[in-house]
Amino acid sequence: MKKVEISEIEELTIVVDMVNGFAKEGVMADPYIMHIVPAIRNYMEVALESPNKAVVVIKENHDENAKEFDIHPPHCKKGTKEAEMVDELKDLEPYCYTFLKNSTSAIWAPGFLDFIKTLLKNPKFRKIRVVGCCTDICVMDLSIPLKKLLDQLNIDVEVIVPTEAVETFQIKPHTYDEFGKLVEEGIHDRNEWNTMAFKFMKQAGIQIEEKGYQKVKA
Numbered sequence: 001m002k003k004v005e006i007s008e009i010e011e012l013t014i015v016v017d018m019v020n021g022f023a024k025e026g027v028m029a030d031p032y033i034m035h036i037v038p039a040i041r042n043y044m045e046v047a048l049e050s051p052n053k054a055v056v057v058i059k060e061n062h063d064e065n066a067k068e069f070d071i072h073p074p075h076c077k078k079g080t081k082e083a084e085m086v087d088e089l090k091d092l093e094p095y096c097y098t099f100l101k102n103s104t105s106a107i108w109a110p111g112f113l114d115f116i117k118t119l120l121k122n123p124k125f126r127k128i129r130v131v132g133c134c135t136d137i138c139v140m141d142l143s144i145p146l147k148k149l150l151d152q153l154n155i156d157v158e159v160i161v162p163t164e165a166v167e168t169f170q171i172k173p174h175t176y177d178e179f180g181k182l183v184e185e186g187i188h189d190r191n192e193w194n195t196m197a198f199k200f201m202k203q204a205g206i207q208i209e210e211k212g213y214q215k216v217k218a
Helices: 031-048 112-119 135-152 190-203
Strands: 011-016 053-060 097-101 127-133 158-162 182-184 207-209
Touching (some): 011 135, 031 053, 031 127, 053 135, 097 112, 135 190, 190 207
Parallel strands (some): 011 053, 127 158, 158 207
């Protein structure tokens, strides 16, 4: 494996926030997210073994007094274990391009937008795949701005989100009675927010690949 030169990249896989703070430990972590790791690793390995494909790793890396903490509890602070990629993917990171973000949208991570604009100068560059977590926040907050940038520039590059390789968190799911009637609304129902995010992204022109995706029981 080796890191492909930017000028040679024709297809990009972006791995969003597969860090300990969302998948293993901390107030924002949901260990269930780890079930997408095998699919993500497969996408990464295929890309890294190709002469014209590359992988970008996006990692949450918050300042001590990040404004995002006004909305979400403090998480993934710089220099902490939470801000590190999960061990199951970490060995591949040296072969990837890495960008650190302080908001839910990686589009504003230092250097990321310039990197994308450089890729777009290559007429053979035709595909961006976005995987990782969380589907309805950081994945969607990157995928839609990326697609709109391409629209603005009239550039025909696919933006693809494979449902088998994205996931979101669960906090107190919906409760239903024996007849399937909603009894109590949950705080953040995984199935509901995944479905909603897929609809929003599809509406924005993003290709949603639904292979292998199954709704989970609450």
